[in-house]
Amino acid sequence: xxxxxxxxxxxxxxxxxxxxxxxxxxxxxxxxxxxxxxxxxxxxxxxxxxxxxxxxxxxxxxxxxxxxxxxxxxxxxxxxxxxxxxxxxxxxxxxxxxxxxxxxxxxxxxxxxxxxxxxxxxxxxxxxxxxxxxxxxxxxxxxxxxxxxxxxxxxxxxxxxxxxxxxxxxxxxxxxxxxxxxxxxxxxxxxxxxxxxxxxxxxxxxxxxxxxxxxxxxxxxxxxxxxxxxxxxxxxxxxxxxxxxxxxxxxxxxxxxxxxxxxxxxxxxxxxxxxxxxxxxxxxxxxxxxxxxxxxxxxxxxxxxxxxxxxxxxxxxxxxxxxxxxxxxxxxxxxxxxxxxxxxxxxxxxxxxxxxxxxxxxxxxxxxxxxxxxxxxxxxxxxxxxxxxxxxxxxxxxxxxxxxxxxxxxxxxxxxxxxxxxxxxxxxxxxxxxxxxxxxxxxxxxxxxxxxxxxxxxxxxxxxxxxxxxxxxxxxxxxxxxxxxxxxxxxxxxxxxxxxxxxxxxxxxxxxxxxxxxxxxxxxxxxxxxxxxxxxxxxxxxxxxxxxxxxxxxxxxxxxxxxxxxxxxxxxxxxxxxxxxxxxxxxxxxxxxxxxxxxxxxxxxxxxxxxxxxxxxxxxxxxxxxxxxxxxxxxxxxxxxxxxxxxxxxxxxxxxxxxxxxxxxxxxxxxxxxxxxxxxxxxxxxxxxxxxxxxxxxxxxxxxxxxxxxxxxxxxxxxxxxxxxxxxxxxxxxxxxxxxxxxxxxxxxxxxxxxxxxxxxxxxxxxxxxxxxxxxxxxxxxxxxxxxxxxxxxxxxxxxxxxxxxxxxxxxxxxxxxxxxxxxxxxxxxxxxxxxxxxxxxxxxxxxxxxxxxxxxxxxxxxxxxxxxxxxxxxxxxxxx
RNA sequence: GGGCGAUUAGCUCAGUCGGUUAGAGCGCCUGCCUCACAUGCAGGAGGUCGAUGGUUCGAGUCCAUUAUCGCCCACCA
Numbered sequence: 001x002x003x004x005x006x007x008x009x010x011x012x013x014x015x016x017x018x019x020x021x022x023x024x025x026x027x028x029x030x031x032x033x034x035x036x037x038x039x040x041x042x043x044x045x046x047x048x049x050x051x052x053x054x055x056x057x058x059x060x061x062x063x064x065x066x067x068x069x070x071x072x073x074x075x076x077x078x079x080x081x082x083x084x085x086x087x088x089x090x091x092x093x094x095x096x097x098x099x100x101x102x103x104x105x106x107x108x109x110x111x112x113x114x115x116x117x118x119x120x121x122x123x124x125x126x127x128x129x130x131x132x133x134x135x136x137x138x139x140x141x142x143x144x145x146x147x148x149x150x151x152x153x154x155x156x157x158x159x160x161x162x163x164x165x166x167x168x169x170x171x172x173x174x175x176x177x178x179x180x181x182x183x184x185x186x187x188x189x190x191x192x193x194x195x196x197x198x199x200x201x202x203x204x205x206x207x208x209x210x211x212x213x214x215x216x217x218x219x220x221x222x223x224x225x226x227x228x229x230x231x232x233x234x235x236x237x238x239x240x241x242x243x244x245x246x247x248x249x250x251x252x253x254x255x256x257x258x259x260x261x262x263x264x265x266x267x268x269x270x271x272x273x274x275x276x277x278x279x280x281x282x283x284x285x286x287x288x289x290x291x292x293x294x295x296x297x298x299x300x301x302x303x304x305x306x307x308x309x310x311x312x313x314x315x316x317x318x319x320x321x322x323x324x325x326x327x328x329x330x331x332x333x334x335x336x337x338x339x340x341x342x343x344x345x346x347x348x349x350x351x352x353x354x355x356x357x358x359x360x361x362x363x364x365x366x367x368x369x370x371x372x373x374x375x376x377x378x379x380x381x382x383x384x385x386x387x388x389x390x391x392x393x394x395x396x397x398x399x400x401x402x403x404x405x406x407x408x409x410x411x412x413x414x415x416x417x418x419x420x421x422x423x424x425x426x427x428x429x430x431x432x433x434x435x436x437x438x439x440x441x442x443x444x445x446x447x448x449x450x451x452x453x454x455x456x457x458x459x460x461x462x463x464x465x466x467x468x469x470x471x472x473x474x475x476x477x478x479x480x481x482x483x484x485x486x487x488x489x490x491x492x493x494x495x496x497x498x499x500x501x502x503x504x505x506x507x508x509x510x511x512x513x514x515x516x517x518x519x520x521x522x523x524x525x526x527x528x529x530x531x532x533x534x535x536x537x538x539x540x541x542x543x544x545x546x547x548x549x550x551x552x553x554x555x556x557x558x559x560x561x562x563x564x565x566x567x568x569x570x571x572x573x574x575x576x577x578x579x580x581x582x583x584x585x586x587x588x589x590x591x592x593x594x595x596x597x598x599x600x601x602x603x604x605x606x607x608x609x610x611x612x613x614x615x616x617x618x619x620x621x622x623x624x625x626x627x628x629x630x631x632x633x634x635x636x637x638x639x640x641x642x643x644x645x646x647x648x649x650x651x652x653x654x655x656x657x658x659x660x661x662x663x664x665x666x667x668x669x670x671x672x673x674x675x676x677x678x679x680x681x682x683x684x685x686x687x688x689x690x691x692x693x694x695x696x697x698x699x700x701x702x703x704x705x706x707x708x709x710x711x712x713x714x715x716x717x718x719x720x721x722x723x724x725x726x727x728x729x730x731x732x733x734x735x736x737x738x739x740x741x742x743x744x745x746x747x748x749x750x751x752x753x754x755x756x757x758x759x760x761x762x763x764x765x766x767x768x769x770x771x772x773x774x775x776x777x778x779x780x781x782x783x784x785x786x787x788x789x790x791x792x793x794x795x796x797x798x799x800x801x802x803x804x805x806x807x808x809x810x811x812x813x814x815x816x817x818x819x820x821x822x823x824x825x826x827x828x829x830x831x832x833x834x835x836x837x838x839x840x841x842x843x844x845x846x847x848x849x850x851x852x853x854x855x856x857x858x859x860x861x862x863x864x865x866x867x868x869x870x871x872x873x874x875x876x877x878x879x880x881x
Numbered sequence: 882g883g884g885c886g887a888u889u890a891g892c893u894c895a896g897u898c899g900g901u902u903a904g905a906g907c908g909c910c911u912g913c914c915u916c917a918c919a920u921g922c923a924g925g926a927g928g929u930c931g932a933u934g935g936u937u938c939g940a941g942u943c944c945a946u947u948a949u950c951g952c953c954c955a956c957c958a
C-alpha cells in the first residue's frame with residue numbers, strides 16, 4: 001500500500017464525515033442498554049457563522065462525546081439551533097430594507113413567513129460548519145427552538161408559571177431599544193463607560209426670583225420632570241421641601257420633596273425627577289405620588305408630551321434643550337462626566353429606560369432552588385470559581401422581563417377578552433374567554449425572550465412535556481460546556497427551569513471554558529478585524545490541527561490567546577503521526593498478523609514503551625475526567641512524539657534492519673509491539689483528532705473491525721507495567737544523550753563515528769551497556785564500545801560524569817581544549833551550586849530535626865551522589881591542560 | 882463602589898498535596914537532506930517565578946500588603 005509522505009487533510013475529512021453520518025454512527029439509542037452520557041449543544045443562533053469561540057466550544061464537546069462513546073456509553077450529543085429573536089428579525093429586516101420595504105409593509109403574517117423562508121435558505125450555515133469541525137452530533141434529533149415540540153414546551157411552561165403567579169404583567173421602567181423597538185431584559189443591556197456631560201440647570205422657585213440648580217446627564221428628560229428631590233437630611237435645602245419650582249421650557253410647576261435616595265454629595269444635591277424615564281425616579285415617583293409623563297415614542301423621538309420638542313430625536317432634543325436653556329440663561333455650567341451608558345446587546349444602540357407594560361417572571365422563588373442545587377453539589381461548576389459568579393448574580397437577581405415587541409419568536413400565549421378584559425392563559429390556544437366565554441378574544445401581540453425557550457433546552461429537546469424514552473434515559477444530562485459570558489443568560493435559567501419542571505438538575509457538571517483572544521489579548525470581534533476564521537484555518541492546516549490546538553490551549557481558568565503559528569505547529573504533529581504510521585506499516589512485512597504479546601518475549605524497550613503507553617492512557621483518562629483538555633493533549637503529544645517516535649521507533653530500527661548486530665531474532669516482537677502501541681495510541685488520539693485517526697485506522701484495523709470512532713477505548717494493562725525496565729531505559733537514554741551532547745558541543749560531524757569508553761564499577765550499569773550496545777552505537781553514532789573499570793583517560797578525551805558511570809570519548813586530534821574545558825567548567829559550576837544547596841539543608845539542624853525521614857534520606861543520597869560526580873568532574877578537568 | 886482572574890524563558894503558557902537540579906511549544910543559535918517524516922533529526926543558549934513582608938526545616942506553590950494589567954457586576958441623577 002502506497003502512502004504519501006505527508007498528511008493531506010483535504011483527502012480525508014469530507015470522506016470520513018460522510019461515512020460517519022451516513023452510517024448513522026452518531027445516533028444514540030435509548031434502548032441500547034448502555035449507560036447514558038449526554039451533552040446538549042449550546043444552540044448556535046440560526047443566523048450564526050462558525051467563529052473561533054464556537055470552534056473551541058464544540059471541539060471540547062466532541063472530545064468528550066467521542067471519548068465517552070468509545071468508553072462504551074450511550075453517548076448522545078443533542079444538536080440544534082436557536083431562533084435568536086432579535087438577531088434574526090434584524091437580519092431579515094435588513095434584507096427587506098434593501099428591497100425598500102419595512103416589516104410593517106408586509107404585515108406580521110407575511111413577515112413571519114418571510115423569516116421562515118430565510119431560515120430555510122440561508123439560515124443554519126453553522127450546522128454544516130460544525131460538520132466540518134467533525135462534530136459527532138446526533139443530527140437525527142436536531143431541534144430548533146421554534147419547532148412544534150419546543151413551542152409546546154414553551155406554552156406549557158408559560159401557562160404553569162402564570163397559574164402559579166410566577167409570571168405576571170407589570171407597568172414599569174424597562175430597558176428599551178429604540179432601534180429594535182422592543183423591551184430588553186437587564187442582562188441584555190451592556191453598559192459602556194462613556195464620557196458625557198453633567199449639565200447644571202436652574203429651575204426657578206415659584207413665586208420668587210430665586211433659583212435652584214439641578215444636575216443631569218440627560219437634560220432632554222426634563223421635559224418629563226414631575227418633581228425635584230433632595231435628601232431629607234440635607235441642611236442646605238431644608239427650607240425648599242414642599243415648595244414648587246417652575247420647570248423651564250415646559251413652564252410647569254413641580255414640587256420639591258425629600259427622599260433618602262438622594263446623594264447629598266453628588267452634583268448639587270438636587271435631583272430632577274423623571275419617573276417615566278429613570279428607574280430610580282420611577283420608584284421615587286411612586287413613593288411621592290408624582291405621576292409619570294412619558295415624553296418618548298417607541299423610536300426614541302419626542303412625543304406630544306414634549307411640547308415644542310415633539311418630533312425631535314432624543315439626541316436632537318438634548319441639543320435643542322441645552323441650546324434653549326442657554327438662551328434663557330438657565331444653564332449654569334457643563335462638566336465632563338464619565339458614566340455607564342446602556343447599549344442594546346444586539347444592535348448596540350443606546351437603550352432608553354422606558355415605561356411600559358410588560359410580562360415578567362417572578363424569579364426569586366426559582367432562584368432559591370437554583371442556588372441550593374449548586375450549594376449542595378448537585379451541580380458542579382468546573383472550574384469551581386465560577387460558582388461565585390453564579391451565586392452573586394442569583395442572590396441579587398431581579399424579575400425577568402420576558403416580553404419582546406417583536407414578530408419573530410414564541411408569541412405569548414395570553415389572550416385578552418375584548419368583552420370582560422379577562423386574560424386567558426392555557427397550553428392550547430383558547431377559542432373563548434376563560435371567564436365570560438366570549439369568543440371575542442385577542443392574543444397578546446408580543447413574543448417571548450429568546451432565552452425563555454433556550455432555558456428549557458435540556459428537557460424540551462428530549463421531548464418534554466411528553467414523557468419520552470429519551471427524556472427518561474438522558475435527563476439529567478452529563479455536562480454542559482459553555483463560556484462564562486452566558487452563565488446568566490442561559491446556564492442559570494436552565495438550572496432554574498430544569499429544577500422547576502423536571503424536579504431535577506439539567507446537568508451534573510458545568511464546564512466553563514475560556515474566551516478566545518487574539519495575539520495581543522484583545523477579544524476577537526469582527527469590528528476589530530482581528531478574527532482568526534476557523535474555517536480558513538481548517539482549510540489551511542486541517543481540522544485536526546485546529547482541534548488539537550484548541551484542546552492544547554484550553555487550560556482552565558485562563559483566556560486563550562490564539563495565533564495562527566500555533567495551529568501551523570500542530571499541523572506538523574499530524575504529519576508526525578502520519579509518518580510514524582507509514583514507517584510501521586512499511587516494516588510489518590508480508591503476512592503480518594497481530595497476536596497476543598507474551599511477557600517473556602519482551603525486551604527492555606518493549607517493556608518500557610508498553611509501560612509508558614499505560615501511563616499515557618491513565619494520564620489521558622484522568623485529564624479528560626477533569627476537563628483538563630490541555631493535559632490530555634499534552635500527554636498524547638509527548639507520548640507520541642518524544643517517547644514513541646523519538647525513542648521506541650528509533651530503537652526498533654536496529655532490530656528490524658541490523659542483522660549484523662544479531663538483533664534480528666527479536667524483530668517479530670518489535671513489529672508486534674510497534675503495531676500494538678500504534679493502534680492504542682491512535683485510538684487515544686481519536687477524540688482530539690478524529691479525521692486523521694480514522695484514516696490511519698483504516699490502514700491498521702483488523703479485517704473484522706469497524707471504525708475507530710466506535711472502537712473500544714484503550715485500557716491500561718497492569719501486566720504491562722514495568723517499572724524497573726523504565727528505570728533502565730532512563731539510564732540508557734541518559735547515556736545516549738551524554739554522548740550526543742559531547743558530539744554536538746564538540747561539533748563532531750554526524751558521519752564521524754566515535755569510539756567510547758565506559759568506566760564503571762557497577763555490574764548493573766555495565767551489563768545494561770553491554771546488553772544495549774547495538775542501540776547505543778546506533779543512536780549515539782558510536783564506533784566501538786569499551787567497558788573498563790580502570791580506564792585511565794588521556795587528556796584528549798572528552799568526558800561526561802554520571803552516577804556510577806564515566807563516559808570518555810577519545811577525540812585525539814579532534815578535541816578542542818577550550819571548548820571541552822568550558823563544557824566541563826559549566827558542569828562543575830552547576831554541580832557546585834546544587835551541592836552547596838543540599839549541604840546547606842543538611843547542615844541545618846532544624847531541617848534534620850523536623851523534616852520527614854524520607855526527605856532527609858533523599859537529600860543525603862543526593863549529596864553523596866553529587867559529591868562523587870563533582871570529584872570526578874574535577875579530575876577530568878585537571879587533565880585538560 | 883463591589884467581585885474575580887492574571888503576573889514563571891524573547892513570545893504563548895503548564896506547574897497536582899509545599900519536598901530531587903522550575904517544564905513545554907514557538908522563536909533564536911550550531912550541526913545535519915541519516916533509507917517514516919526538512920511539516921524532519923541532534924545539540925545549545927535563555928528564568929533572582931511582579932514587589933515586599935510573613936508562616937514553615939523547606940515557598941513558584943500557603944498567608945498578608947502592594948504594583949501593574951484584564952474581566953464581570955452595580956439604579957448615584
